[in-house]
Amino acid sequence: MVLGLTGGIGCGKSAALAVFAQLGFNVVDADQLAKSVLVRPDIVGRLVARWGRACLGPDGLPDRAWIGRRVFGAPDELAFLEGILHPEVARLRAAAVADPQRHHVVEIPLLFEKGLQAQYDCVICVACSDEVRLARLEQRGLSRDDAMARINSQMPVVDKVAKSDYVLWNDGDRAALEAQVRRLVDQLSVAAQSSI
Numbered sequence: 001m002v003l004g005l006t007g008g009i010g011c012g013k014s015a016a017l018a019v020f021a022q023l024g025f026n027v028v029d030a031d032q033l034a035k036s037v038l039v040r041p042d043i044v045g046r047l048v049a050r051w052g053r054a055c056l057g058p059d060g061l062p063d064r065a066w067i068g069r070r071v072f073g074a075p076d077e078l079a080f081l082e083g084i085l086h087p088e089v090a091r092l093r094a095a096a097v098a099d100p101q102r103h104h105v106v107e108i109p110l111l112f113e114k115g116l117q118a119q120y121d122c123v124i125c126v127a128c129s130d131e132v133r134l135a136r137l138e139q140r141g142l143s144r145d146d147a148m149a150r151i152n153s154q155m156p157v158v159d160k161v162a163k164s165d166y167v168l169w170n171d172g173d174r175a176a177l178e179a180q181v182r183r184l185v186d187q188l189s190v191a192a193q194s195s196i
Helices: 013-022 032-038 041-051 064-071 075-096 130-139 144-152 157-161 174-194
Strands: 002-008 028-031 103-108 122-127 166-169
Touching: 002 013, 002 157, 013 103, 013 122, 013 174, 028 032, 032 041, 032 075, 032 103, 041 064, 041 075, 064 075, 064 144, 064 166, 075 103, 122 157, 122 174, 130 144, 130 166, 166 174
Parallel strands: 002 103, 002 122, 028 103, 122 166
Antiparallel strands: none
């Protein structure tokens, strides 16, 4: 079973992913894969060729905050960044779920935006209210303007909810989210057994 996990920024996808890991799933975080690709020398060279050395931090690696400010709200710049990252991330993602003996869950924030839903047995959306999202993003150090730019660059959460097979509502605490994930895994396990 290979599950796709999506949702809006600040909704708690990573927290849900951690619960799936506790339950024995092989978890794949597309954002972490993208971070690993972003620092490759060939990618860094392409970033510098487009944006100059201003896109690098003092350590000589891409400055993700600088890049975020550059691309969110600038469709051409975002398309450039995604064009160099996404093909390699897709290759790594496919390799990470190649073992048919395991259950996998793959967190992809832009799953619907990139039309990837058919690659998964089902899609799960982690959602929460906008007030909770903004508070979480501000706790991460984003300004309200930066948080809104990132939120507005993605499909509205209500649309992701409508397109998903299952929804985890994450306005509560970690225990409430964990309970929902456990119930969902039990439900999926029963469904998988009945289809054999």
